[in-house]
Amino acid sequence: MKNSLKIFFVLTIFYSYFSAYGQNVEFKTEKEKFKEGEKVCFSLKNISEDMIYLPSSAPWAILREEKVDKRYLLPSERKQNIKDKKIVYSPIAAQVIVKLKKGQSKKWCWKQKNIDGKQVKPGKYEVRITVFNKNGKKIILSKEFEIDANYKKSSK
Secondary structure: OHHHHHHHHHHHHHHHHHHHOOOOEEEEEOOOEEEOOOOEEEEEEEOOOOOEEEOOOOOEEEEEEEEOOHHHOOOOOOOOOOEEEEEEEOOOOOOOOEEEOOOOEEEEEEOOEOOOOOEOOOEEEEEEEEEEOOOOOEEEEEEEEEEEOOOOOOOO
16 A cells, blocks of 8 residues: 555656656756857757647747846836846747657757857856647746856766
8 A cells, every 4th residue: 555655656756847847858968067069959858649830941049138127127126136037048949849759759969159150158048848738738938047157077
């Protein structure tokens, strides 16, 4: 009985994790910290039984958290440390619907360049991707990562 309860508990947590964090879609970066100038690669895998749909061939964007200019805040908000996420880069992509069958995956890489083609500053970033399930429900997934000027890649 106790083992059955443990198995049920583990399965419940496992199911909750994937349901809450991607509707049975796995989205991850290759690692959490990248060297300045290194390609930031990330992947999406359909681990559900159903097809998922991408609204373009590259349905992702890179965002960075920035402080909000206090001139645009209400007086009551000016004492708070309010931050906003701004798009640093969003690829130009073919506007075609891409189908991802069960078990299929896609991989993309970002060259750490902003919209103007310039190297971005070290710091914390987020990659965000949009997918749709078989019922047309929009699912937005994100993963945070860091670009560190002092980071040394391991010699693996």
